[in-house]
Amino acid sequence: MVVLGAGVAGLEVVLGLRALAGTRVAVTLVSPDARFSLRALEVARPFSRGHASAMDLAAFAAEQGAEFVRKAVTTVDPERRVAVCDDGDEIAYDALVVALGAVSRPAFSHVVSFGTGDPLALNAILADVEQGYTTSVAFVVPKGTSWPLPLYELALMTAEEIYAMGIDHARLHLITPESAPLEVFGLEASRAVRELLDAAGIALHTSVSAQVPATGTIDTGFGDPLRVDRIIALPVHDGPHLPGLPADAHGFIHVDEHARVRGLRDVYAAGDATDQPIKQGGLAAQQADQIAAQIARDAGADAPAPDPHPVLHGRLLTGHRDRFLQRELGEQRSEATPQPLWWPPAKVHATYLAPYLEEHQLTTLPSHEEHPAVEIRVPVRHEQRGGPGVPGEDPHDPAT
Numbered sequence: 001m002v003v004l005g006a007g008v009a010g011l012e013v014v015l016g017l018r019a020l021a022g023t024r025v026a027v028t029l030v031s032p033d034a035r036f037s038l039r040a041l042e043v044a045r046p047f048s049r050g051h052a053s054a055m056d057l058a059a060f061a062a063e064q065g066a067e068f069v070r071k072a073v074t075t076v077d078p079e080r081r082v083a084v085c086d087d088g089d090e091i092a093y094d095a096l097v098v099a100l101g102a103v104s105r106p107a108f109s110h111v112v113s114f115g116t117g118d119p120l121a122l123n124a125i126l127a128d129v130e131q132g133y134t135t136s137v138a139f140v141v142p143k144g145t146s147w148p149l150p151l152y153e154l155a156l157m158t159a160e161e162i163y164a165m166g167i168d169h170a171r172l173h174l175i176t177p178e179s180a181p182l183e184v185f186g187l188e189a190s191r192a193v194r195e196l197l198d199a200a201g202i203a204l205h206t207s208v209s210a211q212v213p214a215t216g217t218i219d220t221g222f223g224d225p226l227r228v229d230r231i232i233a234l235p236v237h238d239g240p241h242l243p244g245l246p247a248d249a250h251g252f253i254h255v256d257e258h259a260r261v262r263g264l265r266d267v268y269a270a271g272d273a274t275d276q277p278i279k280q281g282g283l284a285a286q287q288a289d290q291i292a293a294q295i296a297r298d299a300g301a302d303a304p305a306p307d308p309h310p311v312l313h314g315r316l317l318t319g320h321r322d323r324f325l326q327r328e329l330g331e332q333r334s335e336a337t338p339q340p341l342w343w344p345p346a347k348v349h350a351t352y353l354a355p356y357l358e359e360h361q362l363t364t365l366p367s368h369e370e371h372p373a374v375e376i377r378v379p380v381r382h383e384q385r386g387g388p389g390v391p392g393e394d395p396h397d398p399a400t
């Protein structure tokens with residue numbers, strides 16, 4: 001099996017296959033990156049509410065008995081069953097898993113684009129608020145965003161931070177094309193998030209396809225433009241446009257409900273690179289689990305098929321007590337509670353990757369216990385634990 005991409009989906013496939021089929025299948029993992037770290041935790045960094053340590057991919061692959069090829073793939077040739085790398089090298093496969101993720105780009109000029117630039121740009125805004133240079137901040141979800149949760153987290157944690165600074169004159173706005181907050185999670189979750197926004201004093205503007213014609217100016221389509229000191233927006237995404245694979249107009253790979261690439265034999269795709277409507281790590285992992293089970297069965301292992309009904313899980317960081325949101329897609333009912341609805345209570349729910357990251361102490365999150373202000377920060381010396389973390393990269397490591 002050749003896995004293109006070492007993000008959430010790629011790593012989940014490798015771990016899942018090893019769990020289900022042992023060493024029956026030879027695995028090659030291909031990625032231009034030397035390291036993996038959980039991007040979902042980037043929202044926590046400016047607020048010191050969590051941290052993701054980098055994991056060395058060559059060490060991970062070696063630990064899993066896989067080959068690691070540090071290259072970018074430029075084409076797939078399904079007829080010849082090869083993936084072609086940027087240096088012209090070809091990697092032959094029996095089964096191919098494409099997990100290249102999406103390509104992010106800023107949705108607007110004149111804004112801080114969270115997820116494409118420096119995650120710590122928010123710290124400069126917080127410092128400006130503290131010093132009185134900034135009194136209004138807008139958090140904007142661009143049209144077409146399928147996973148707006150990070151922006152809600154940024155808004156809520158900014159409100160909490162400003163409150164802690166003792167500042168009461170700053171005005172925060174959250175502007176979204178959704179008709180209700182986090183509507184992808186359904187009614188109950190939406191109501192709970194609206195209450196959080198109200199309590200934090202964040203002005204919510206729903207059903208708005210915002211435009212940003214100039215610095216600090218947001219055209220909401222309703223009345224006069226909104227003027228604020230600073231704007232933070234999520235990026236928009238394109239597919240990987242990988243030649244050789246069927247894709248939609250934006251380059252997202254066509255897959256069926258079993259994550260098989262349409263029209264091709266033994267080619268699978270998972271995660272943000274696919275044309276599934278919601279680009280989210282937990283859903284990427286569920287596709288990866290389907291693929292791992294299928295390839296394990298093809299290799300003769302007795303691997304049960306995972307539940308085919310996708311479930312959306314979201315751990316919403318609030319700066320205070322996190323909320324666990326859950327909804328089976330296609331069902332009306334949803335849940336929103338401060339108690340964990342899954343275990344480990346990971347930011348990205350993934351059957352194999354979440355416990356793996358937890359076990360190797362590669363993620364740090366606020367405590368989900370009764371007194372959430374206390375953050376669990378366990379100093380880790382990865383080189384002593386034998387895991388594939390990168391030594392010297394953890395700011396909580398006393399060695400650094």
Ligand SMILES: Cc1cc2nc3c(=O)[nH]c(=O)nc-3n(C[C@H](O)[C@H](O)[C@H](O)COP(=O)(O)OP(=O)(O)OC[C@H]3O[C@@H](n4cnc5c(N)ncnc54)[C@H](O)[C@@H]3O)c2cc1C
Pocket residue numbers: 004005006007008009010030031032033039040041042043071072073074099100101102114115147149150270271272273279280281282283284313314315347348349
């Ligand atoms: C700020 C933020 C917060 C988020 N919060 C959450 C959350 O709370 N919960 C949640 O479930 N999800 C969350 N997400 C979404 C989640 O991170 C993504 O959905 C998930 O990472 C998608 O996994 P993936 O494997 O498809 O892609 P990625 O994780 O993006 O991995 C893609 C991999 O492919 C590699 N690659 C790219 N091009 C090539 C190439 N040409 N050849 C070979 N390899 C290539 C990349 O280097 C990378 O290793 C968040 C995302 C962001 C940015």
